[in-house]
Amino acid sequence: MSTNESWPALLGVAIGTNARLLELEPEIHWSTLPRVKNSEESLRAYESEFLETLPPGYREFLLFADGWEAFYFGMGIFGIPELRGGGNWNPAQELLRTYDDEEVLESIGIDIGDVMPIAAGQRLNLVVVYRTGTKDAGTVVWINSGEEFGRFSDFKACFEFMVTLKQRHLAQVDPDLQN
Incomplete structure (x- = not known):
């Protein structure tokens, strides 16, 4: 998989991988799909309300899927x-502050x-993106x-890395892929 894949193609691979993993290991996988995409207008409204321009790569994803609950294990x-404060936003903020207090962020x-x-x-998984306007804008770090x-x-x-990890896991547990 390479970053030359289109978002629709990547999402299709992820959906197929998730579906097969759910069949094989229903006790550790969730039946979730990406949410319906955002419109350019809805993203601009968010950016205007929060006075924050979303980093381009992440923003592009949001134009194809408005997030994905329980995507990776x-x-x-x-x-x-x-981003407006729902779902796992507060636990993510708490984990980010904990990683800051414990000097994890400084060490990386x-x-x-x-x-x-x-x-x-x-x-203790947290994925962060560097904000637009910072030196490393758009860079993503998985902690x-x-x-x-x-x-x-x-x-x-x-995202491609996450999908690749899920495909590797699938290759280990799918008897159809082991020959």
Whole structure:
């Protein structure tokens, strides 16, 4: 998988992978789909209300899916409802502050004011994106259990990584793929 894939193609692969994992391991996977996409007008309204321009790669995702609840083993990708304070927004903010207090962010070179959470919800997983206007604008960092798990040039690269991890897991548990 490469960042040359279109969002519709990536989302299609993710949906198919999720469906098969749900068939094989219903006890650890959720039956979720990405939410219906945003319009350009709804994103501009959010940006105007919160005086924040969303980073381009993440913003592009939101034009194809308004988040995805429980996308990665229970970790949800935020859409506008979460960015407005719903869903896992408060737990994500709490985890971000905890990682700041415990100097996790400093150890991986993140200033808390430069990032915003865009995925959270499973144990100590938190995905943040550097805000527009910062030196690393659009860069995405996945923090897992207090350690940097991955750093990506943009949200699309991070999403592809998540899908690849899910496909690897599927290859391990799907008897049809093991031969």
